[in-house]
Amino acid sequence: MSFEIVLNHTVGDCRLSVDFASQVPRIAVTGPSGVGKTTLLNCIAGLITPETGKIVIGGRVLFDSTERISIRVEQRGAGYVFQDARLFNHLRVAANLAYGERLRQAGHSGVDRERIIETLGIGSLLDRWPASLSGGEIRRVAIARAVFAHPRFLLLDEPLSSLDQERAAEILTMIEHLGTAIGIPMIYVSHQPEETARLTDTILQLAPR
Amino acid sequence: MSFEIVLNHTVGDCRLSVDFASQVPRIAVTGPSGVGKTTLLNCIAGLITPETGKIVIGGRVLFDSTERISIRVEQRGAGYVFQDARLFNHLRVAANLAYGERLRQAGHSGVDRERIIETLGIGSLLDRWPASLSGGEIRRVAIARAVFAHPRFLLLDEPLSSLDQERAAEILTMIEHLGTAIGIPMIYVSHQPEETARLTDTILQLAPR
Amino acid sequence: MITAAEWAIIQLSLKVSLVAVLGTLPVAYALAWLLARRQFPGRSLLDALVHLPLVVPPVVTGWLLLILLGRRGPIGAMLEEYLGVTLVFQWTGAAVAAAVMALPLMVRAMRLSIDAVDRRLVAAARTLGASRWYAFRTITLPLTLPGIMAGAVLGFTRSLGEFGATITFAANIPGETRTLPLAIYTGLQVPGGEGAVTRLAIISILLSLAALLVSEWLIRRSTNGRSHVV
Amino acid sequence: MITAAEWAIIQLSLKVSLVAVLGTLPVAYALAWLLARRQFPGRSLLDALVHLPLVVPPVVTGWLLLILLGRRGPIGAMLEEYLGVTLVFQWTGAAVAAAVMALPLMVRAMRLSIDAVDRRLVAAARTLGASRWYAFRTITLPLTLPGIMAGAVLGFTRSLGEFGATITFAANIPGETRTLPLAIYTGLQVPGGEGAVTRLAIISILLSLAALLVSEWLIRRSTNGRSHVV
Amino acid sequence: APTGPVILGPSSLQEALGEVADGWAAKGHSRPQLSFAGSPATARQVSAGAPADVILLADELWMDRLEIENLLAAGTRRALLGNTLVLVAPAGSNTGVADDLANLPALLGNDRLAMADPDTVPAGRYGRMALESMGLWDKLARKVAPAENVRAALALVEAGEAPFGVVYSTDLAASDKVRMAAAIPEGSQPPIRYPVAMLASSSHPDASGFLAFIASAEAEVIFARYGFTRLAER
Numbered sequence A, B: 001m002s003f004e005i006v007l008n009h010t011v012g013d014c015r016l017s018v019d020f021a022s023q024v025p026r027i028a029v030t031g032p033s034g035v036g037k038t039t040l041l042n043c044i045a046g047l048i049t050p051e052t053g054k055i056v057i058g059g060r061v062l063f064d065s066t067e068r069i070s071i072r073v074e075q076r077g078a079g080y081v082f083q084d085a086r087l088f089n090h091l092r093v094a095a096n097l098a099y100g101e102r103l104r105q106a107g108h109s110g111v112d113r114e115r116i117i118e119t120l121g122i123g124s125l126l127d128r129w130p131a132s133l134s135g136g137e138i139r140r141v142a143i144a145r146a147v148f149a150h151p152r153f154l155l156l157d158e159p160l161s162s163l164d165q166e167r168a169a170e171i172l173t174m175i176e177h178l179g180t181a182i183g184i185p186m187i188y189v190s191h192q193p194e195e196t197a198r199l200t201d202t203i204l205q206l207a208p209r
Numbered sequence C, D: 001m002i003t004a005a006e007w008a009i010i011q012l013s014l015k016v017s018l019v020a021v022l023g024t025l026p027v028a029y030a031l032a033w034l035l036a037r038r039q040f041p042g043r044s045l046l047d048a049l050v051h052l053p054l055v056v057p058p059v060v061t062g063w064l065l066l067i068l069l070g071r072r073g074p075i076g077a078m079l080e081e082y083l084g085v086t087l088v089f090q091w092t093g094a095a096v097a098a099a100v101m102a103l104p105l106m107v108r109a110m111r112l113s114i115d116a117v118d119r120r121l122v123a124a125a126r127t128l129g130a131s132r133w134y135a136f137r138t139i140t141l142p143l144t145l146p147g148i149m150a151g152a153v154l155g156f157t158r159s160l161g162e163f164g165a166t167i168t169f170a171a172n173i174p175g176e177t178r179t180l181p182l183a184i185y186t187g188l189q190v191p192g193g194e195g196a197v198t199r200l201a202i203i204s205i206l207l208s209l210a211a212l213l214v215s216e217w218l219i220r221r222s223t224n225g226r227s228h229v230v
Numbered sequence E: 001a002p003t004g005p006v007i008l009g010p011s012s013l014q015e016a017l018g019e020v021a022d023g024w025a026a027k028g029h030s031r032p033q034l035s036f037a038g039s040p041a042t043a044r045q046v047s048a049g050a051p052a053d054v055i056l057l058a059d060e061l062w063m064d065r066l067e068i069e070n071l072l073a074a075g076t077r078r079a080l081l082g083n084t085l086v087l088v089a090p091a092g093s094n095t096g097v098a099d100d101l102a103n104l105p106a107l108l109g110n111d112r113l114a115m116a117d118p119d120t121v122p123a124g125r126y127g128r129m130a131l132e133s134m135g136l137w138d139k140l141a142r143k144v145a146p147a148e149n150v151r152a153a154l155a156l157v158e159a160g161e162a163p164f165g166v167v168y169s170t171d172l173a174a175s176d177k178v179r180m181a182a183a184i185p186e187g188s189q190p191p192i193r194y195p196v197a198m199l200a201s202s203s204h205p206d207a208s209g210f211l212a213f214i215a216s217a218e219a220e221v222i223f224a225r226y227g228f229t230r231l232a233e234r
């Protein structure tokens, strides 16, 4: 089973309750702002420990509160594109890209580095400091950094926000390719139905409660 | 004349060259990522001084390199929604909203505070610290902060990115209302043709050179 | 428990240290800000000057103060003539000595915080109508509060412990300039005075512990909830 | 220009201060990290202990070092028995005294930087496969470099100026423990010694100026381009 | 009560002078304010115009300087107290009793001889003179641990860091952690003199009275209890 996400968690006033399972390789997560989408991704990445629940991705149990299993963050193998990008400001773009790439030889490695850099249009930015990048450039570098980290699965939190439609379409194609050709499971948070529709039919709709 | 924007400026490899004038109350700015949209807004807000140029908004000359005019940032009266939000992390949401409101009694004051807070759905967040907000919540608070600052004109840098479509539509209506009913000139950066189309026909298309 | 004489020493020490730190805070902050934000000729020299009291032995600092601020010194003579202020042999002199010794520590801590301020926030404040000065007060200043607090704690504890410059500049006069460290030193000069010394040393430590706890509490209170966790 | 005797003093001072600072850096960083990030019983006490050398007069610190690290002291006896190390009357003793006095300054500066690290970046590093330790080395450590540098500069200048604890613990032995401040003090003890004192004081100041310039250059080099401007 | 005169004294006179001040106060005068620091610091404060009344130093050298600077009230300077030097060892030690000081260098071995800095601090300078007159200085010069003042030298012996130390006999009398290792022969004792004087700037009505009291027979008893000798009037 590709995805099994069962969890209960509360942050502040937000009670997140998910019970979802699916065999598809890619799912989309939608829901109004503040409903808990980012919180869900953080739980899957291991940055937040849910109160109760079970998380299985690509057949690998990442978390199970009844079995007291909780794989460590760095071993979960997420390729996480954060909503707030989180580039390392003290490293140049090239070093940001290399950060995860160097660390995990394990996961998938069928990514074509050169082609991704070209699709993302960040070839000319490699020597730059993150502080000098434009909003969309930051986003594209963040995508590359996550993809280069030999991820076992991808968590994409509105990865294409603040990108022009042409470029967004190209990148979406690339992401799609990572899913189909290389077979990386993927959770895609977006507010754009057109985007999600291209990637998957399976949508996890979070609703406030 | 509502907008007269003539300027030449270079940051890094990016040469920004604009020569634009229009009588409409609202204009949209589009162009691929990294073309200079944010740089343009920064020039208008006075955070960057263009090498040469002239900037007139709502009939008020903000900058004129030949006349050696450059109104100080705080006197330009921008209501600037930054692409990177820039909430004050050391102030609660309510204090963020009040920051500009207190400072400028001058500019437009026809804004209906309560209705805007309701439209933006941030009434329950007033007591919160920015660090605890979700991505979309941050964006909405940033919009309110700019609108509350009695702006003479608005600079909106992808204000609706990372908001769900329903809410985005409501906010767009509200922004539109600020433009039409109260008559605040507005420069709107977006990659979504549907968004810009609703606001204006006048589009300043930046192209890389 | 604590004898009346010890109380008097504690009160004097607290007075001297508090006056030294509170008086130095704005000066230290201004210097830190200058050094962090402005490029000007002589900047490195000013930096070195601020660090001077760290590098030069305290006794020499006291001696320099004596030369400059003594009644016959260029500044001291003016202070006396125009303001009627004498520093030598007065608790105010002890406060001046403590302030000078604490200054470099305070400047460094504050500068570290000022360097770390995200200027984008200041820019945002300006667009919202804040003048440079208002933006400084409402953005830069609160954001550098941890540095100010750290500087104040360092300065206060350093002032509480200041010995060499004080005894050289302000002498060791009971009730006027005999602060805790001077009393401790005085005790040490008496063979078998270790008992009194130990008591006084413990009092010093408790005072600084109290200062630390207060400052930690203030920092925690003022930065609570402000930073991102995951 | 500079006499051979002065050169010897300068070399000794540099050796003592460098060893003191380099030896203390990791300890200070570890303490700063503990105090900034961990809650544990006795945390406030540890904090107070670290600040102790600031609060207690240096001479008392030297006296405590003598009691603890002297040949008959609990730690000193062990050092001598198992490692064959004697500190008293040796330049190593002067380095230990300088290190102890510099410690609180270094810890404070580093802690300020550690507190300011954006934990979201550490979290991001972890998702990219970094262990806690690797993320610490590649994210936290470089991000706190300004604090480390500030701490090193404060510690170095403080070490260069350390007098009271050194003379009490390691004595004032020419060529072995007579560092710049002790030589300056020695000069001040004789009437008319001010000339030699001034020379030595100027040398001290130049040394610290050099340290400041180097550190500023290093900080600038390592943080260049990293921060947002508008 | 009005404040008493300000008396600046050397650290080594702390206790004795304190008791003398008590005796003066017992006569109905307001107690003098005593400030103790090293002689150089004290002398420098006076040079800088510090408002004090009476100064006592461990050392003629600095008093000479003040006299040259015309800072002393004319005719008030006199050598008040005398002291002697002894060789001390830690109380429990059995590192040999150096009856014969000549074998001190051998007894020291690789250890050091604690004394106040022989180049600068009065107690150290006196010690050096004594060792020189015994012909021992050449062998000992490189084995000295120069301390900040005589009390710090005493502390080094008390802590057992130095097997021997040269200190004032007043220090020996006051410490129970050291024992006398050897007396320094009378002929080798340097002239140790503590001068006293009133400052020219003094305006305190009690200053000359207290100066006279310091030199009185009553004060002499107190000073003697701490091991000081009263020097005869010149």
Ligand SMILES: Nc1ncnc2c1ncn2[C@@H]1O[C@H](COP(=O)(O)OP(=O)(O)OP(=O)(O)O)[C@@H](O)[C@H]1O
Pocket: A132, A133, A134, A135, A136, A137, A162, B011, B012, B013, B014, B031, B032, B033, B034, B035, B036, B037, B038, B039, B040, B083
């Ligand atoms: N210090 C610098 N060195 C080199 N290039 C720079 C520097 N600062 C900015 N730039 C470049 O200037 C260009 C304009 O940036 P700007 O933020 O205005 O783009 P933008 O149109 O807002 O893009 P986006 O839609 O991605 O936000 C970018 O390509 C950016 O990389």
Ligand SMILES: Nc1ncnc2c1ncn2[C@@H]1O[C@H](COP(=O)(O)OP(=O)(O)OP(=O)(O)O)[C@@H](O)[C@H]1O
Pocket: A011, A012, A013, A014, A031, A032, A033, A034, A035, A036, A037, A038, A039, A040, A083, B132, B133, B134, B135, B136, B137, B162
């Ligand atoms: N410390 C806190 N106190 C109160 N509420 C909190 C706290 N931290 C998070 N929340 C709330 O948790 C909710 C979930 O946040 P999350 O970031 O997961 O939302 P999201 O679905 O990603 O929203 P967006 O689309 O706006 O990014 C938000 O409403 C947020 O305000």
Ligand code: MOO
Pocket: E010, E011, E012, E013, E038, E039, E058, E116, E121, E122, E123, E149, E150, E151
């Ligand atoms: O009082 Mo002294 O200066 O140690 O001889």
Ligand SMILES: [Mg+2]
Pocket: A037, A038, A039, A083, A157, B134, B135, B136
């Ligand atoms: Mg989110």
Ligand SMILES: [Mg+2]
Pocket: A134, A135, A136, B037, B038, B039, B083, B157
């Ligand atoms: Mg932009």
